[in-house]
Amino acid sequence: MKINRLKITNYRNIEELEVEPNSRLNLIFGPNGSGKTNLCEAIHFVSTGDNIKGSRQRELINWNSDYALVRLGLTNDDQVVVYLKEGEGKEIKINSKTGKQSELTSLVRTHTFIPEDLYISKGPPRRRRSLLNRHLSQLGEGYGQLLSEYNAELKKKNTLLKKDEINEEFLEVLSTRLVDLGARIIVRRVDYLDELNGLLPDIYGKFVGTDQELSLSYSEDGLAGTSEEEVKNNLSEKLERNREKELDRETSVVGPHRDKFEFFLDGKRLRTFGSQGELRTAVIATYLAYLELYERKYEDFPILVLDDILSELDRRRGEAFLENLPEEPQVFMTTATRSPSFRKLSGEFTVLKVAGGGVEKQ
Structure with missing residues (x-):
């Protein structure tokens, strides 16, 4: 199960964004403040109903609007919409019917990794x-x-x-x-x-x-x-x-x-x-072990959302992470720079350039 269409409206600094992501690897590239992290947060939000950083709901809505909406389509034809209205809370639609937040995590299996996790x-x-x-x-x-x-x-x-x-x-x-x-x-x-x-x-x-x-x-x-x-x-x-x-x-x-x-x-x-490198490597090893156990159980992988992880790793560990990342899951990975570690990437991938709250495929 993967995301084949993503639409974000008025989520933080993203006023309107629509993209058909790569089924394998999506490199979300752009300078700091461009909206890369907000794109990752939006995917996590529509997958769980929660904000990864625990922000208040009003902070998720673009200041020029009174609502935010995140919509995604899945390869199994399911459609999920999470609508957030200022002062009214969340509304969840699953295949055009009212859904519960508890249903999201089993429907859209996403695992988000943020720099703080290291x-x-x-x-x-x-x-x-x-x-x-x-x-x-x-x-x-x-x-x-x-x-x-x-x-x-x-x-x-x-x-x-x-x-x-x-x-x-x-x-x-x-x-x-x-x-x-x-x-x-x-x-x-x-x-x-x-x-x-x-x-x-x-x-x-x-x-x-x-x-x-x-x-x-x-x-x-x-x-x-x-x-x-x-x-x-x-x-x-x-x-x-x-x-x-x-x-x-x-x-x-x-x-x-x-x-x-x-x-x-x-x-x-x-x-x-432990050294800083050992401490961070321990967390990454745990993350990769979890993915292996997940694959054993479900014969599938969750959608991976990796926000700016390479910036916290030295080049050797960054390359080792990319080399050991399974090839099968759909991945959304943000980066502010074109890291030398990307030369270790194999297989098909798409670069999504984010600027001013919009996105352009490259």
């Missing part, structure tokens, strides 16, 4: 949790729904903990529910990490040319067990030990929303001992 290996734990959640929401059947249910119960518990008078019985009900949902989430994460770590060393070796053991694992104080029953028991015990802390802090401090993951290279914590 710093996941060194940033706070929530960024690595977010990485796993993004991967598992695409790969794990029902994981996204499971996570939504957990977050809904977590919100209820945190609201309850902030009240002056707490209903102890309701608190116990919520905690039990969170233990059950949390255990299922943790086991899914553990299983995914096992699969991921089976691929990471070989992929990492293609970048550095040496045999080194890269892994993404629960940190020492993060893992709560491996089987679902074991995780439930451990979470229940940990909740009991932290009961007073949760009451004092008025927030939940135990569960998968607090999980910690770390990259390790030859047994050493990469966040502490």
Whole structure:
């Protein structure tokens, strides 16, 4: 499944843009501020209903308009439209019928990679949790729904903990529910990490040319067990030990929303001992491993949206990334300059020159 037509109207600085993209590689070229990133954001927006950078809805609409629209056609003949009206929110149409945001991610399977993602290996734990959640929401059947249910119960518990008078019985009900949902989430994460770590060393070796053991694992104080029953028991015990802390802090401090993951290279914590190049290569290797697991599961690839990734890599790593990028998926890749790394590209590709919010095929 690929995008065969894309139309963007009044999305940020893009007033009107329509293009029939290449089914393989689309290099989106143009100076900074021309609208390259906005084009990538628009693809992510119509694929998920969300803005990748968490901007307010009004910021997505061109200042000369009161609405924004992104429309795409897919090679399976599906048509998707996301319409955003100032003060009214989103309207989603799937094949001319009203659709739900939850339907988009299964219909338009897109994976977006932004420059900030390269710093996941060194940033706070929530960024690595977010990485796993993004991967598992695409790969794990029902994981996204499971996570939504957990977050809904977590919100209820945190609201309850902030009240002056707490209903102890309701608190116990919520905690039990969170233990059950949390255990299922943790086991899914553990299983995914096992699969991921089976691929990471070989992929990492293609970048550095040496045999080194890269892994993404629960940190020492993060893992709560491996089987679902074991995780439930451990979470229940940990909740009991932290009961007073949760009451004092008025927030939940135990569960998968607090999980910690770390990259390790030859047994050493990469966040502490790794160079910038090693840290970034670890993230790229994880991304490529995810794509391989995706292809194994679906015998297909997601649409890849890569925003300015080469600018954050040195020439050697940039070339290695392009060499190891699978040939099958449709790719949208932005660049401000014609990088020397592009000489490593093989196969058919199209250059889309973006200027003044418009696009021209070259």
